[in-house]
Amino acid sequence: MKKTCTKCKLEKNLDQFHKKNKLSNSYRAQCKICTNMSNRKRWALDSENRKIQKKEYRAKNIEKVRARIREHYYNNKEKYYLKSVNRRKRLQQATITGEPWSAVVSPFRKIAKKMTEETGVKHVVDHIMPIRGKNSCGLNVPWNLRVITEKENQSKGNKEIKWQQ
Secondary structure (H helix, E strand, O other): OOOOOOOOOOOEEHHHEEOOOOOOOOOEEEEEHHHHHHHHHHHHHHHHHHHHHHHHHHHOOOHHHHHHHHHHHOOOOHHHHHHHHHHHHHHOOOOOOOOOHHHHHHHHHHHHHOOOOOOOOOOOEEEEEOOOOOOOOOOHHHHHHEEEEHHHHHHHOOOOOOOOO
């Protein structure tokens, strides 16, 4: 059986249309492709609006938000503790000099603190090749560390730097 999509005006087989509901034998007016395209457009617009709304809500209800975060932390303390322990363990395993990982990072932290004081913009220590990368594992050694702004580090996330030749 065939049906015409109300959006693209093409005649297609019924398997190209979503069912209205599981129990019904009727199908939606738009084909799956047109439905998906309009959903993507709507989600793109909605996600921007949601970001703005979340930001406004957080600004107006900062105490409520902090209380919720605090409550989540207390209800999941063990999870946070294990996450911290595992991170320290990964950092120590990635340090090949035999020194504690904090000793390797310490000089970079001092530079970051000095740059923060001079510029007024928060600077942090970043691993060029992430310790826990998707396709590789960086090391906790001086030649894999650098000081960058916190904003740049957060936008980078756990991604590797593309080397330019």
